[in-house]
Amino acid sequence: MTDDALRRSAGDADPGTAGVSGHREVDEALLDDPARIDAADPGFMLRAIASGGPQIREAMALASEADLASLGDEGRPRSVVVAGVGTAARTGDILATAAGPRCPVPVVAHRSAGIPGWVGAADMVLAVSASGRSPEALAAAEAAARRGARLVAIGAPESELAALAERARAPFIPVPRRAPARASLWALAVPVLLAGRALGLVRMAEADLVEAATRLDDDAERCKINNDAFTNPAKSLALDLAGSLPVIWGSTPLAAVAAGRFAEMLAANARYPSVSDSLLEAGRGSVGLLDGVFGALAESERDIFADEPETPQGGRLRLVILRDDGFESGTPAEDSDSDEPPAVESRRAEAVQQLAERRGVRCTVLRAEGASPLERLASLTAVPDFASVYLALAHGFDPMAVPAVSEMKDFVTP
Ligand SMILES: O=P(O)(O)OC[C@H]1O[C@H](O)[C@H](O)[C@@H](O)[C@@H]1O
Incomplete structure (x- = not known):
């Protein structure tokens, strides 16, 4: 489409605003007013995000009805490809992390249409x-069936994907529809993890799922709208990030998955750009951001005697470190999601905190809690999920409706 055609099809939206509402400054007072929060969230995104615990329990029941356990009967596949986009693709990262570095077969999160060329009958x-x-997911399921690969489909009941699975005589795990997809992370991730467990790639007890669900319930309780920013960790994280350029680094592979999820939620809900990575990668490159225009230089120009900066944090980094130091700092080696000793990962997290401190770059640290990797992942996603929504609401955005995403779909759908 040419620029002119793009402009024409944008209708009569004002240039520069495209009918988008919201305000650049955060409305801090809104976060202390439950009635205003409610009114600002007409699509009930907060409620949708709070359903993580129930999603896990429901997914466990639906997966047991679908008899996923029998997947293992045909033996272990040569590889497992998780195909989908957006939140669906994130479940592939979760499976790969849960399977860990000692996983006997490759687990690949495939984020484009179809499946890789090498996938054949030996793969799943x-x-x-x-x-x-x-x-993208439909093309993947079709290609898998055509090439004789083993297929499991996971998605909305009575959908095109369900029909395709039926035609291919492949197991289908229904995931009750809960728009938007990003509010369904746990409903999608649990069947993927259970498939991985049935194939012998993931060690995960029922109790791990139950405890992760309880963790999500507890965090939803802490993050509910009636709790003010002093007691609500999500509101306080949203205020930490307000007006900043967030940089989100995860101390372990598991924490890096949570970092990617946070970046995706900040973009979709709050419409904030951010950088996310594992600290291992960041330490070799993007840690340089701390020295840059938005890092040390922005901080050195800050007037430390001013009571209130005119635009708080404008154009300045805010570091968020997601730390997973393992269960009581002593994750048994066979449970580790990383190839590195936990001590090395912890040292890296301490180091980057010091680097930020020396440069005056503000830093928020979130620590994983819980015994199993799944529970620790849940503990690193719940508060950030809520924070992304509170940040959206404080800027006057409806987190449910993202005009740019809908317009993109309209432009590219033939
Ligand atoms: O999971 P699906 O329904 O296939 O949707 C996949 C993705 O589609 C769109 O890109 C949405 O903006 C994403 O939020 C969603 O995750």
Whole structure:
């Protein structure tokens, strides 16, 4: 489409605003007023995000009805490809991390249409789509069936994906529709993890799932709208980030998955740009951001005698470190999601905190809690999920409606 055509099809939206509402300054007072929060969230995104615990329990029941356990009967596949986009693709990262570095077969999160060229009859494809109609997941399921690969489909009941699975005689795990897809992370991730467990790639007890669900319930309770910013960790994280350029680094592979999820939620809900990575990668490159225009230089120009900066944090980094130091700092080696000793990862997290401190770059640290990797992942996603929504609301954005995403779909759908 040419620029002119793009402009024409944008209708009569004002240039520069495209009918988008919201305000650049955060409305801090809104976060202390439950009635205003409610009114600012007409699509009930907070409620949707709070359903993580129930999603896990429901997914466990639905997966047991679908008899996923029998997947292991045909033996271990040569590889597992998790195909989908957006939140569906994130479940592939979760499976790969849960399977860990000692996993005997490759686990690949495939984020484009179809499946890799090397996939054949010896491989297994998990096609994941919350709506059950994303072209990428449908193309993956179709290609898997055509090439004779083993297929499991996970998505909305009575969807195109469900029909495709039925035609291919492949197991289908229904995921009750809960728009938007990003509010369905746990409903999608649990069947993927249970498939991995049935194939012998993931060690995960029922109790781990139950405890992760309880953790999400507890965090939803701490993050509920009636708790003010002093007691609500999500509101206080949202205020930490307000007006900043967030840089989110995860101390371990598991924490890096949570970092990626946070960046995705900040973009979709709060419409904030951010950088996210594992600290291992960041330490070799993007840690340099701390020295840059938005890092040390922005901080050295700050007037430390001013009562209130005119634009708080404008154009300045805010570091968020997601730390997973393992269960009581002593994760048994066989449970570790990383190839590195936990001490090395902890040292890296301490180091980057010191680097930030020396440069005056503000830093928020979130620590994983819980015994199992799944529970610790849940503990690193719940508060950030809520924070992204509170930040959206404080800027006057409806976190449910993202005009740019809808317009993109309209432009590219033939
Ligand atoms: O899970 P699906 O229904 O296939 O949707 C996949 C993705 O589609 C769109 O890109 C949405 O903006 C994403 O939030 C969603 O995760």
